[in-house]
Amino acid sequence: MSTISISLGEVAASLALVAVAVAVSFWRRADLEQDIAVAVLRSFLQLTAVGYVIQAIFDTDSLWLVVALLAGMVAFGAWTARGRAKAVPGATGPIILALAVAAAVTLGLVLTLGVFDAEPRYVVPVGGMVIGNSMTAVAVALNRLADEMHEGRRQIEAMLALGATSFQAARGTLARSLRSGMIPLVDSTKTTGIVFFPGTMVGMLVAGAEPVDAVRLQMVLLWVLLGAVALAGLIAVSLGYRGFFTDAHQLREP
Amino acid sequence: MTLSIPSGSTALLGPSGSGKSTLLRLLNRLADPDDGTVRFHGTDVRELDPLELRRRVGLVPQLPAPVPGSVADNVCFGPRLEGREVDPERPVRLAGLDRSFLDRDASRLSVGEQQRVMLARALALEPEVLLLDEPTASLDSAATKAVEDALRSLHGVSLVLVTHDPAQAGRLAERTIQLRDGRIMR
Numbered sequence: 001m002s003t004i005s006i007s008l009g010e011v012a013a014s015l016a017l018v019a020v021a022v023a024v025s026f027w028r029r030a031d032l033e034q035d036i037a038v039a040v041l042r043s044f045l046q047l048t049a050v051g052y053v054i055q056a057i058f059d060t061d062s063l064w065l066v067v068a069l070l071a072g073m074v075a076f077g078a079w080t081a082r083g084r085a086k087a088v089p090g091a092t093g094p095i096i097l098a099l100a101v102a103a104a105v106t107l108g109l110v111l112t113l114g115v116f117d118a119e120p121r122y123v124v125p126v127g128g129m130v131i132g133n134s135m136t137a138v139a140v141a142l143n144r145l146a147d148e149m150h151e152g153r154r155q156i157e158a159m160l161a162l163g164a165t166s167f168q169a170a171r172g173t174l175a176r177s178l179r180s181g182m183i184p185l186v187d188s189t190k191t192t193g194i195v196f197f198p199g200t201m202v203g204m205l206v207a208g209a210e211p212v213d214a215v216r217l218q219m220v221l222l223w224v225l226l227g228a229v230a231l232a233g234l235i236a237v238s239l240g241y242r243g244f245f246t247d248a249h250q251l252r253e254p
Numbered sequence: 255m256t257l258s259i260p261s262g263s264t265a266l267l268g269p270s271g272s273g274k275s276t277l278l279r280l281l282n283r284l285a286d287p288d289d290g291t292v293r294f295h296g297t298d299v300r301e302l303d304p305l306e307l308r309r310r311v312g313l314v315p316q317l318p319a320p321v322p323g324s325v326a327d328n329v330c331f332g333p334r335l336e337g338r339e340v341d342p343e344r345p346v347r348l349a350g351l352d353r354s355f356l357d358r359d360a361s362r363l364s365v366g367e368q369q370r371v372m373l374a375r376a377l378a379l380e381p382e383v384l385l386l387d388e389p390t391a392s393l394d395s396a397a398t399k400a401v402e403d404a405l406r407s408l409h410g411v412s413l414v415l416v417t418h419d420p421a422q423a424g425r426l427a428e429r430t431i432q433l434r435d436g437r438i439m440r
Contacts, residue, residue: 157284158319162332162375163309172322248304250284 004207015040057120066120070107070127074099077135085142085240087150089252094239095138102134102232103127106224115220126221129200133185133225134232141181141233142240148173149244150254157251166245174237181233182226189222198222255438257431261383263413265423268433274416275316277433278385281414282311309336312376316388318368320360325351328360328371332379340378349374350404366397373404377411384408386415390422402426 018040025032057065078096085091107127116122149156152173159169192198193215200221204214244252257277266274279285280292283304292299299307309332320328329342343353349370355363360371369389376384386405390398405413405426417423423430432439 154315154317155319155321158313158315158372159321159331161282161284161308161313161315162335162379163305164335165305168335248283248286248300250286250304 054120054124057124061120063118063120063123066123066127069124070103070131071100073128073131074103077131081135081139081142084139085146087146088142088240089243091142091236091240091243094236095142097239098138098232098234098236099131099134101235102228103131105231106130106228109227110224115224126224129221129225130228134228137181137185137229137233138236140184141177141237144180145173145177145237145240148176149241153251153254160249160251164249166242166249169249170241170244174241177237178230178233181237182229185222185225185229189226192218192222255436257438259414259431261412262429263415263427265415265417265427265430266433267417267420267423267430268439269418272433273436274433275387278313278387278414278416281383281385282308282313284308284313309379310381311383311385312379312381313385314369314372314376314387314389316391318365318372320368320371323360324357325360325363325371325374326356329356329374329378331375342374342378345374345377346371348377348404348408350400350407364397366393366400369393369397369401370404373401377408381411383412383414386413388416388418391418398422 018036021036022033024030025036053069057069074096077099078092081095081099082092085095107123107130110116110126111118111123116126149170156169156173160166188196188198198218198221201214201218204217205211246252266277268274276285280287281294281299283292283299283302286300294302294307294311321331325346326342329345330340333340342356346353346355351367351370351374355367355371360368363371369392373389389405390401393401402422402425405415413426415423415426417426420430
């Protein structure tokens with residue numbers, strides 16, 4: 001595969017488009033100028049830092065460092081998802097478990113099946129994508145769970161009154177929450193290549209790879225992500241709903 | 255306060271906010287009291303299996319909350335949770351509806367009809383006690399009469415009725431307990 005290099009000057013040139021975003025926000029009073037500035041600064045700092053970290057990991061070629069990096073991603077992803085699912089009581093544990101299991105199982109499966117070699121240059125980026133997509137799915141699913149538990153309180157309590165267990169009373173809610181967590185990725189997988197070009201494919205094409213290779217890798221990644229997102233959503237929702245109930249199958253006061 | 259509710263039909267009467275609905279929720283353990291004890295046949299309800307207790311002490315909510323599906327699906331919902339199949343016709347008839355309702359979509363019925371589906375759904379579990387939380391609060395007078403007629407014709411099940419309407423308490427209950435600010439007034 002040929003490689004490309006991008007100078008800092010070229011990076012700086014792309015700030016012109018950031019200026020467009022700031023101008024649009026200012027002109028139409030979207031009040032996002034400050035957020036855009038923070039976002040650009042954070043992306044610069046975070047990506048630069050992770051670039052050095054990944055470089056260091058590639059240099060030492062240590063799988064333990066890879067595991068440590070992925071664990072850090074799980075922790076940060078869990079913290080982010082937790083912030084968006086504040087209305088789910090006791091969600092921290094389920095979220096961490098969901099991200100960790102999704103990452104471990106999908107990476108383990110992909111490596112065992114020989115889709116990728118167990119080398120940092122594969123495991124780090126694939127792991128990052130798995131954890132990032134799982135984080136989004138978990139946040140969406142738990143958010144939906146909290147909304148439904150709130151709005152469906154009467155229906156759920158009516159089922160409990162008929163002798164339903166917490167799980168039986170929440171079953172429909174759990175299905176809809178899992179669904180809403182998975183749908184964005186399912187939809188983008190459906191439209192991929194027509195409506196949008198996913199990042200991996202773009203990156204490989206820009207870097208000079210053969211289109212056939214770029215497309216195949218993209219397929220593998222999308223399919224791996226589907227599995228990861230399903231697992232993460234399932235775990236987060238199946239454990240997360242318990243926070244709404246007591247052991248005596250009562251709905252907790254909000 | 256200490257309150258003992260004998261079998262038969264009892265009305266808990268009081269203005270809204272007097273703690274009637276909360277009291278009702280303690281009886282089938284949808285909620286637990288901060289302190290004090292609720293006993294069913296002399297046993298602390300916390301020592302009973304809550305699911306078993308709720309099958310023996312049924313609840314008709316203030317507003318109907320049908321599950322998606324037909325009237326029959328709703329009526330069979332409780333028994334199916336335990337893997338039992340029942341004939342939905344009997345409870346539907348006891349609730350004052352006829353068998354033509356069985357295949358109708360529960361969510362498309364009038365509120366009054368839905369409330370009778372709620373009654374049939376509770377009766378399908380053959381409870382000893384039926385808790386009624388303002389069961390006619392959202393109904394017009396014709397629908398109220400239909401629900402009250404169904405309740406009056408029930409036999410072999412004790413009723414605990416929460417209402418703000420003294421006339422309804424008189425029509426449905428053998429005895430009335432007045433509540434105000436969480437206390438009993440006689």
